[in-house]
Amino acid sequence: MTARRAFLLGLEVLVPIAVVALWAAWSASSTSFYFPPLSKILTTFKDTWLFDRVGSDVVPSLLRLLAGYALATAIAVPVGLALGLSPAARRASAPIVEFLRAIPPPALIPFGIVVMGVGNTMKVFIIVAVCVWPVLLNTVDGVRGVDAQLIETSRAYGIGMRDRLSSVILPAALPQIFAGMRTALSLAVILMVISEMVASTNGIGYFVLESQRTFAIPEMWSGIVLLGLLGYVLNLIFGVVEARVLRWHRGARSAAR
Amino acid sequence: MAAATTAPLMAQRTGRRRLRVPHALQGVLAVLAVLALLELVTAIGFLPQRHFPLVSDDFRALVEQLGDGGFWTQVGQTLEGWAIGFGLASVIGIALGIVIGSSEALHSATRVIVEFLRPIPSVALIPLAVLIYGTGLQSKVFLATFAATWPVLVQAIYGVRDVDPVAMDTARAFGFGRLARMRSVALPSSVPYVVTGLRIASATALILVVTAELVIGAPGLGQAINVARSGGDFELMYALIIATGLLGWGLNTVFVTIERRLLRWHPSQRLAEAGR
Amino acid sequence: MLEVTGLNKAYGHGPNATEAVGDLTFKVERSEFVCIVGPSGCGKTTLLRCLSGLLPATRGEVRLHGELITRTPENMALVFQEYSRSLFPWMTVRENVAFPLRRKKHAKDHARALVDRSLEAVHLDEFASHYPWQLSGGMQQRVAIARALAYEPEILLMDEPFASLDAQTRGDLEDLTLRLRNEFGVTVVFVTHDIDEAVYLADRVVALTPRPTRVQEIVDIPLPRPRDQLATKELPDFARLRAHVYRLIKRVEGDPAAGAATHHELTSA
Numbered sequence A: 001m002t003a004r005r006a007f008l009l010g011l012e013v014l015v016p017i018a019v020v021a022l023w024a025a026w027s028a029s030s031t032s033f034y035f036p037p038l039s040k041i042l043t044t045f046k047d048t049w050l051f052d053r054v055g056s057d058v059v060p061s062l063l064r065l066l067a068g069y070a071l072a073t074a075i076a077v078p079v080g081l082a083l084g085l086s087p088a089a090r091r092a093s094a095p096i097v098e099f100l101r102a103i104p105p106p107a108l109i110p111f112g113i114v115v116m117g118v119g120n121t122m123k124v125f126i127i128v129a130v131c132v133w134p135v136l137l138n139t140v141d142g143v144r145g146v147d148a149q150l151i152e153t154s155r156a157y158g159i160g161m162r163d164r165l166s167s168v169i170l171p172a173a174l175p176q177i178f179a180g181m182r183t184a185l186s187l188a189v190i191l192m193v194i195s196e197m198v199a200s201t202n203g204i205g206y207f208v209l210e211s212q213r214t215f216a217i218p219e220m221w222s223g224i225v226l227l228g229l230l231g232y233v234l235n236l237i238f239g240v241v242e243a244r245v246l247r248w249h250r251g252a253r254s255a256a257r
Numbered sequence B: 001m002a003a004a005t006t007a008p009l010m011a012q013r014t015g016r017r018r019l020r021v022p023h024a025l026q027g028v029l030a031v032l033a034v035l036a037l038l039e040l041v042t043a044i045g046f047l048p049q050r051h052f053p054l055v056s057d058d059f060r061a062l063v064e065q066l067g068d069g070g071f072w073t074q075v076g077q078t079l080e081g082w083a084i085g086f087g088l089a090s091v092i093g094i095a096l097g098i099v100i101g102s103s104e105a106l107h108s109a110t111r112v113i114v115e116f117l118r119p120i121p122s123v124a125l126i127p128l129a130v131l132i133y134g135t136g137l138q139s140k141v142f143l144a145t146f147a148a149t150w151p152v153l154v155q156a157i158y159g160v161r162d163v164d165p166v167a168m169d170t171a172r173a174f175g176f177g178r179l180a181r182m183r184s185v186a187l188p189s190s191v192p193y194v195v196t197g198l199r200i201a202s203a204t205a206l207i208l209v210v211t212a213e214l215v216i217g218a219p220g221l222g223q224a225i226n227v228a229r230s231g232g233d234f235e236l237m238y239a240l241i242i243a244t245g246l247l248g249w250g251l252n253t254v255f256v257t258i259e260r261r262l263l264r265w266h267p268s269q270r271l272a273e274a275g276r
Numbered sequence C: 001m002l003e004v005t006g007l008n009k010a011y012g013h014g015p016n017a018t019e020a021v022g023d024l025t026f027k028v029e030r031s032e033f034v035c036i037v038g039p040s041g042c043g044k045t046t047l048l049r050c051l052s053g054l055l056p057a058t059r060g061e062v063r064l065h066g067e068l069i070t071r072t073p074e075n076m077a078l079v080f081q082e083y084s085r086s087l088f089p090w091m092t093v094r095e096n097v098a099f100p101l102r103r104k105k106h107a108k109d110h111a112r113a114l115v116d117r118s119l120e121a122v123h124l125d126e127f128a129s130h131y132p133w134q135l136s137g138g139m140q141q142r143v144a145i146a147r148a149l150a151y152e153p154e155i156l157l158m159d160e161p162f163a164s165l166d167a168q169t170r171g172d173l174e175d176l177t178l179r180l181r182n183e184f185g186v187t188v189v190f191v192t193h194d195i196d197e198a199v200y201l202a203d204r205v206v207a208l209t210p211r212p213t214r215v216q217e218i219v220d221i222p223l224p225r226p227r228d229q230l231a232t233k234e235l236p237d238f239a240r241l242r243a244h245v246y247r248l249i250k251r252v253e254g255d256p257a258a259g260a261a262t263h264h265e266l267t268s269a
Helices: A002-028 A038-049 A054-085 A087-102 A105-116 A120-144 A148-156 A161-198 A204-213 A217-245 A247-256 B006-015 B021-043 B055-066 B069-101 B104-117 B122-133 B137-161 B165-173 B178-215 B221-230 B234-265 C044-051 C093-104 C108-121 C137-150 C167-184 C195-201 C236-252 C257-268
Strands: C002-011 C018-028 C033-037 C059-064 C076-079 C155-159 C187-192 C204-208 C213-220
Touching (some): A087 A120, A161 A204, B069 B178, B137 B178, B178 B234, C018 C059, C033 C044, C108 C167, C137 C167, C195 C236
Parallel strands (some): C033 C187, C076 C155, C155 C187
Antiparallel strands (some): C002 C018, C002 C059
16 A cells, blocks of 8 residues: 555656656757747746846736735625625626626726726736636625524624624635635736736736747747746645635544545 | 636525515616616716717617627637637546546646646747647637636546545446446546536636637637727727627526536535636 | 513414424523423424524513513523534634623633633633544533533523434533533523433423424423432433323324333333
8 A cells, every 4th residue: 555655656756757858858859940949948937037037027917916816805705795695785786796707807808908008007907807706706605605503603692793704704704715716816817917918018928928929939938837837836825825724624624524 | 717606696596585576686677777877977977988988889889789790700700719629628628537537546647737737827828829820710729728628627537536435336346347337437426527617618718719819819709809999999899898798608607507407416516626 | 580481483474384383381490400302393493592582483472581582692602402513613612612702891811711611611621722623522512511601601502412422422411511500500491302311401391292382291300419320310200200201202293102112111121
């Protein structure tokens, strides 16, 4: 059994390394214009992103991303709590919510450009307009899924509405809110990139598309790799935060098994 | 991709206290109220009319479009990209997912790769798609397929791995071979997960198709929206945005309906990892 | 102290209404231990939720010290059956016990002392910083009891609190409840479907009918205190009272075998 586990762990570590090595070997002798050798991409990556364009492109991108994401969460959680607690408000808002969230997000970009121009406001707006929905809907579901017994217990002990919200309902809904926030995070990255591709003068998305247009292929690849790393790292950070905040949840769930 | 949580919301709405008529109307009334409010604030000039035409004008433009052949061509182009991308993603995702999910070794070998590739924003590949496939249908399909495969794949792996081991042992005790076990036990019990993955994949594919049309100018609704914007025809732009929203809503409704019907026998599974 | 008069609870309206509680009248005196027993599905839990003001009654009223109960009063605490669902999984044991005290607006030191004292009383002081889900079922229910005690209620309502525990733990917690009731001088209303448990614990047993629930008989339990799991249950009086309550419950369930079964159990005991 332990031998098997070691074997599986070995696979988990070695196969990805092998894949990267294979890519390196295959592309090393590549003369294809579109697929430059991996070593070339990595060199370009180092030259471009460490740390030449960090201030000019990475930082603006990240700021938009975080501003939009934070704002979306700040709006969606309170509204979600309210909708989750009020069946009437939920029924009334359902068709509007259903429609707004069904609009493919990029379709909102032209609207954003018309109303807000091509600046940061528009990009943050787009991120907010898209990230709000998964957080909102998950918050609503989370609130509605709160065990009636927990609410009853706090009612029986005469806990006031404010404490009930902050100490009972919010924590109980938190696992689901986090699930929504995870979805929203990857959406935020996507919308950041798209909005920068459509209308921008800086940012990672702008850089990647511009590199392609000027046929700076290794630069383009380095940007793609950076975006991949960014998505991966953000997801990782999110996982760590989630595990910390929801420590009780994991424990409670595995105890229930 | 965008929250997978509407179904309970709707189930609640139709399921409870159906007797009282006003409940069903509340949503409709709210929509009308919002539209009336928008109409009002644009009519009195609270929102600048240059950027916000009267809502009634937007809808007039939408109705005009509905009678326009060009509009339907654009809808067709968008749907074509969606359908091919979604179809490819489903086939690839389900096939790979079942194979990977039913082998411990394969699962270990691919886990890091999947976990690394999945969060990559698919839109980062737009430049690559343009380079290789140009600015037409192929680029759309490539992007949509790449993005939509992950939710299906991950859900399928999850579904197959979550098969009740007792059910598998039962099948083995009755002398079912490996393939037969997979077909008659693993596949059906992973269906709820896969269906959820498909719904997310459908929304994702549509997003990527519209993005491709918007960013690289592949023909379709996204491109039409952009053209309307740069031409300053804002009524048309809003009409097309509404149309795109209705398209997304329609596709989602179809999947939610299918899902609810299929999941009836397996209600406990619906939360799964849907949020991703 | 607690007066229930003509209590009725119906769900739904008009012809579709189902009556969970038909017409209930009884009293609980100060420091009394009253057990409410009834056939399964007779609306015991509905009754308890009405008593605590969590559920408004359709007709009739519940008064505590003469005051009408419309919400759970400050001098009443509840312990639910499903400990795992009534403890907050994101709070430690200490936080769970301290949480209801917010309503009381005690000074910090005082609240702390209350929490400490009640955790000690249920022998969980060493587990104060654990999370509930790290504890066994019996320990979790002790946390819920400690939470109720820290609240310093005059009256404690318990809704089948030990129903999902194993027999040994259940016996221990029954004795713990009796001890705490003496120590803290609290009045207890204890809902259970377990006739043994009811007779063992109670000063009086209120036997209910099936839905719509009515009081069938109020049985005095004059067994000596302190009670003991072995000695008390070996008393002939215990067997007699137990059989009496058993017949009450079984007869109204309309089970023709009930009489025979009781008889059989009596002779074999």
